[in-house]
Amino acid sequence: MRENFVINPKYSHLQPALKDALYQFEKVGEYVTKGERNVIKKIELNGVVFNIKSFKTPNFFQSIIYQYFRKSKAKRSFEYASKLANFGIGTPTPVAYIEFFSLGLKQSYYISEHLDYDFDFRVLIHKPKFENREEILRQFTQFTFKLHENGVNFLDHSPGNTLITDVGNNQYEFYLIDLNRMRFEPMSFEKRMNNFRRLWPSKTMVKIMAEEYAKLYNKSTSETYETMLKYSRDFQKKKNSKKLRKRKRQRSRA
Template sequence: MHENFVIHPNYSHLAAKLTDVLHNFSKKGEYVTKGERNVIKKVQIEETFFNIKKFKTPNAFQSLVYQFLRKSKAKRSFEYASKLIDFGIKTPFPVAYLEVFSGGLKESFYVSEHVNYDFDFRELIHNPKFENRNEILRQFTQFTFKLHENGVNFLDHSPGNTLIVDRGNDTYEFYLIDLNRMRFEPMDFNARMHNFRRLWLSKTMMKVMAQEYAELYNKSVDGTYALMLHYSREFQKKVNSKKLRRRR
């Protein structure tokens, strides 16, 4: 068995305490989410709160792929977060990751700074009367435009993966989470509109966002809205038909 532990220089003074927490993950901290695939816990070390994500143990074949052919989700999360920060795009600060190998990848953890956020993008979908909703949607569109301009194709650009902090005075900050599925590539107009598809936007939301994006990208509002709607409806239909098939 061997381990690969990488920590950001800003936090190297906490390396021993952090590895102790990771080795005793089941006994430390409090649960944030306890999913079938991944578990997230919040822990405090000295004055700072961290989130630790433990990824699901891969099957025997995948564990060998992750050891020899492909970066683990923990390593990708750490590297992608560092890249986003270099672009000036907010994400919980990448602190460390740990990979444990024994005949393949057995366990992997990603550690980031805990962000005290006010709400996530989901709330804008579920509550059409959410205070200042249109302004938040416009600023979220600017945030997504910044991703696209920097060649960031966030494949999991979905409602639960953007945390929002209300800074007051109609100013909002957006933090991307769940980063391990991302491509860095130039994005044409088609790819950009396709990237909105997982957000489950209503037509009302789309009208606000299409108008903002069209202005930023110098495209017609109608053309932007039509393409955004096309990809969103296509995705929603696909998901709904899968749900129907499962029920039968």
């Protein structure tokens, strides 16, 4: 079996220990998440805590695609995190990735530094009275504007994929995770507004974010609000309709 291991030069001194942890992934560390598709475990080496993400083993057709035609999720995660870091955009520090090939991609892992955060964007949706909520939303909008100005179209810009730390004095820092679906391209106004759709914001949240984005983009508040709200509502209707159809199919089978 052939392997491809790439490491951030900053961590080259830990290469043997990191590779050993990857080879023994099932035996080392503690689980952070254990999903059907991906598994994340946490390990500590030389006083530094790392997260190792194991991606779901692809089927035969997908494995061939990943070997010859498309970058693996682990490789994309590492490269995209490195690009974000170069832009000064928050994401857990990329450390390394490894791919194993044998008649296609068999397994891949992505390693990043573990990030201690205070909450994620979901809290702002589920707790309307969350302390300093409006200010956090405004700073989050500034963060998203910075993404767009750097030509970053984060296709999974959803509530669980932004981690937030409170650094004091009403200032917050934002970090993107789950990076393997991303495009680097010029961001038109329509693309920018469409990029907010997966956040599942309420009308109040849209109003706050639209006001802030309009100031940054030199666009009218009304047009920004209406466009952002349209994309958000269209996305929510589509998702709710899909859930309804799924429930109907389940009832018909019962």
